[in-house]
Amino acid sequence: MQKIxxxxxxxxxxxxxxxxxxxxxxxxxxPTRARSHAxxxxxxxxxxxxxxxxxxxxxxxxxxxxxxxxxxxxxxxHGTRAxxxxxxxxxxxxxxxxxxxxxxxxLVHISAMGxxxxxxxxxxxxxxxxxxxxxAALLHPSDxxxxxxxxxxxxxxxxxxxxxxxxxFAQLQAVLPVMPLAGASVRFQPVWVxxxxxxxxxxxxxQVHVGATPGAAEAAFPPVVEACGPEVFTLAELVRLAGQxxxxxxxxxxxxxxxxxxxxxxxxxxxxxxxxxxxxxxxxLDSMKIDNVASGKVAGLQALRIxxxxxxxxxxxxxQRP
Ligand SMILES: NC(=O)c1ccc[n+]([C@@H]2O[C@H](COP(=O)([O-])OP(=O)(O)OC[C@H]3O[C@@H](n4cnc5c(N)ncnc54)[C@H](OP(=O)(O)O)[C@@H]3O)[C@@H](O)[C@H]2O)c1
Numbered sequence: 001m002q003k004i005x006x007x008x009x010x011x012x013x014x015x016x017x018x019x020x021x022x023x024x025x026x027x028x029x030x031p032t033r034a035r036s037h038a039x040x041x042x043x044x045x046x047x048x049x050x051x052x053x054x055x056x057x058x059x060x061x062x063x064x065x066x067x068x069x070x071x072x073x074x075x076x077x078h079g080t081r082a083x084x085x086x087x088x089x090x091x092x093x094x095x096x097x098x099x100x101x102x103x104x105x106x107l108v109h110i111s112a113m114g115x116x117x118x119x120x121x122x123x124x125x126x127x128x129x130x131x132x133x134x135x136a137a138l139l140h141p142s143d144x145x146x147x148x149x150x151x152x153x154x155x156x157x158x159x160x161x162x163x164x165x166x167x168x169f170a171q172l173q174a175v176l177p178v179m180p181l182a183g184a185s186v187r188f189q190p191v192w193v194x195x196x197x198x199x200x201x202x203x204x205x206x207q208v209h210v211g212a213t214p215g216a217a218e219a220a221f222p223p224v225v226e227a228c229g230p231e232v233f234t235l236a237e238l239v240r241l242a243g244q245x246x247x248x249x250x251x252x253x254x255x256x257x258x259x260x261x262x263x264x265x266x267x268x269x270x271x272x273x274x275x276x277x278x279x280x281x282x283x284x285l286d287s288m289k290i291d292n293v294a295s296g297k298v299a300g301l302q303a304l305r306i307x308x309x310x311x312x313x314x315x316x317x318x319x320q321r322p
Contacts, residue, residue, distance in 0.1 A: 001027045001046070002208065003066055005104075007054055007095070008073030010038035012162050013110065013155075016197040017071060018044060024201050031063065055086065057094040064102035069204050070095065070148070072109045078281050081126055088130035092137040099148045106207035107148040108200050111135050113156045113189075113226065113292050125286035139223055149207045153199055155227040156292045159311055160193030161318040168279070169242035170319050173254045179243070180257045182264030182280060183288035184236040189228035192309040195301060196227050202304045222299035229308045232293055241312070245319040 004021055008014045009030035021028050022044045031052035032038040038049050054060055054074060064070065072095055076087050092109065099107055112131045114123060117139045120132025138150045159166050173179060203225070233241070236256045243253025259267060268285050271278040294300055301308050 001025065002068040003027045003029060004069045004071065004204070005029045005031065005064060005067045006071045006073065007031060007091075008075065008110075009071075010041060011073055012160070012164065013158060013193055013196055014073045015040055015162075016160065016193045017073065017200050018047065020194070020197045020201045021071075021204075022046060024205070026069075026204075029063070029067065031060075055091060055094070057098060060094060061098040061101045064098050064104055067102065067104050068208060069106035069108070070099060070104055071200055071204070072107070075110070075112075075131075077127065077284065078278055084126045084130035088127075088134045089137060092134040096138055096141060096147055096150075100145060104148050106204055107138065107150045108203050108207075109135070109138055109150065109152050110196075110200075111152050111154045113154045113228070113294070114287065114290055115154060117152065117224070124289040125283045127283055127287050135224075150223065151203045151207065152224045153196065153203070153227050154224065154298075155191050155196050156189040156229070156294070157191075158193050158196055159190045159229075159315055163193070165190075166238065166242040166245075166315055166319060169239045170246035170248070173239075173243035173246065173248040176254060178257050179239055179254050180259055180263075180267065181236060181239055182259050182267060182285055184234065184239075184256060184258035186235050186288045187232050187291040187293050188235060188238060189232050189293040190238070190311050191227045191229040191301075192311070192314055195229070195306055195308045198306050199225060199227055199301055199304055202306065222303060224298040225303065226294045226296075226298055226300050227308075228294040228300065230310055233311075235288075241315070242319060245312070245316045247321055 004026045006018055009018045010032050018028050027046045029048045030038055031050045031054050041047050114128045115131035117135035120129050123129045123132055135152050157165055239256050240253045244251055268280045268282045271280050
């Protein structure tokens, strides 16, 4: 049984990636900052949990010994410039060096729609700029030392049971009479979490089986894949849909109030000051200066023979009130 390490395996997407990897016959190792974060993974067969600081390069290298492949899903949505740099840029650099040192042959890295490995600095937010720099670290290393075959996946917003997107919009509408919304007209192409996980597993299978021949892997599949669903929605449409599918206001959802930019920034600033994880930050607003839809310039899920699922039937199942 081949071993794979999934960084960020305890998260929303990571759990589905781990489940599909186990189904596909991989022995999965998940490093986590605290075992309790990964409790949901313990029923999976052959799962090994490791309490590890993934930012400790020596420890990461040591724990990667014996693994054929790695998936990196570690990311943050909010934070300081230094935090984005540590998680989205320094970690991919360390991971690449660790893979080389440990002889890991395949690496799938989850980035985000709107990030660019070619011109990362042109992205509108710290989140997207740092995501692009992380991609560049893996796809265009400054030296030519041989390393793992790398594929970057750029998903649009991801939906599925436990998402912090449609679920949050549905919960807010259960308590608010009207939805004040920043970025109401920004367009998204939501992708089902299981389609993203399927893409990871498909890419790994191709990397491991085709990658044995140098140069063959890149010819067989693209280094960057955009993961998007079949439909484009504005944020306002998604918010309304979440309320309707939850059955709020007799299935009509709440009215959406599109906020002008200055008010959206003020709202985000206030949310940043509130205790706990903010619902929205000014950097999140900056990310929404561009649409979150496929550019069409790189491969999509169809290149992996994945027909992405539509949002409504799946979201209806998990948004419905119990
Ligand atoms: N969710 C979306 O809609 C969406 C859209 C586009 C792209 N993506 C990308 O998809 C990937 C997975 O997203 P997700 O929604 O599954 O994220 P998530 O639920 O927040 O999970 C991220 C995982 O990373 C680990 N982590 C977080 N901060 C860390 C830190 N400072 N140091 C070390 N580990 C840390 C956590 O593991 P432990 O707590 O166990 O250590 C956590 O389980 C990310 O790269 C994200 O940018 C997500």
